[in-house]
Amino acid sequence: MPDITLLIVDDHPVVRDGLRGMFTSAPGFEVLAEAADGREAVALATGLRPDVILMDLRMPGGNGVEAITEIIARGLPSKILVLTTYDTDSDTIPAIEAGATGYLLKDAPRDELFTAVRAAAEGRTVLSPAIASRLVDRVRAPQGSTLSxxxxxxxxxxxxxxxxxxxxxxxxxxxxxxxxxxxxxxxxxxxxxxxxxxxxxxxxxxxx
Missing domain, CATH: 1.10.10.10 (Winged helix-like DNA-binding domain superfamily/Winged helix DNA-binding domain)
Structure with missing residues (x-):
């Protein structure tokens, strides 16, 4: 089975280096490139057509949701897995509505991240447990009923x-x-x- 090809998108070089090191050292993955913002992500995704894009959300110079929207609009085959520190509804919902395959938080364990990327490459939806439970609550509860x-x-x-x-x-x-x-x-x-x-x-x- 060929390696899963990856594009890493994050405005922090340390995060990109860490992710690249993590996936390069694990069997079954190949990191094709890194992008520091959404616009660069769209350009690289269009040229490289990776299997999975690990996408940060809040970046100067083109945010993640805009990039997801553009990548989907271009009909690229890449699956997009959001990897961010933010789990608020204002981040989660637009990213998923834009077409992200999954949504994980950056504190996810290494093995969970590997599993999520493999699942995303197969087209399966991946949500961190915290995000999944909040989305279920949002669907079940009338808007506003969750006010503290x-x-x-x-x-x-x-x-x-x-x-x-x-x-x-x-x-x-x-x-x-x-x-x-x-x-x-x-x-x-x-x-x-x-x-x-x-x-x-x-x-x-x-x-x-």
Whole structure:
């Protein structure tokens, strides 16, 4: 059986070196090239047509989701396995919707990574356990039903027209923490601003 050919895409040279070393030392894999951003990834994937592309997501100079979208649009046969440190819905969902075959976190054990690449090369979907369980929860639960108690408190105050500074004072948290809660609320409700969050919360019965 021929070796599985790989393209490694990551903006950190140390990560690329580590992955290259890992796969070069293991039987059954051949690293064809490395790319430091999404645009370079698309160009190399088009020319080399690797079996599997290990794709980071957040990179300057063309991010992973844009690269995945372009690679799929070009009809390339390569399977794309996202390998990232980020597991938020705002990263996971767009990558999978764009056409990624799988999604693993960078702290995955070496053997799990090898198994995932082999599975991806065969066209099988690969998801880290943490990502898989969150996607299942997202599908099963109505959007917004997973808001934490603290997020609901923040949202109730937002609905009253309370500003971030006042919310922070009332809940004894920092303004930065308020902003973090709002980011998570927007993600979970699928909205982009305070007004839309409040409207969505009333619409779904989160705020009565």
């Amino acid at each position: 108690a603290r997020e609901r408190e923040v949202l109730r105050l937002v609905a009253k027209g309370t500003g971030n500074r006042e919310i922070a004072a009332e809940l004894f948290i920092s303004q930065a923490t308020v902003k973090t809660h709002l980011t998570h609320i927007y993600e979970k409700l699928g909205v982009n601003d305070r007004a839309a969050a409040v409207a969505a919360a009333y619409d779904r019965g989160i705020l009565g």
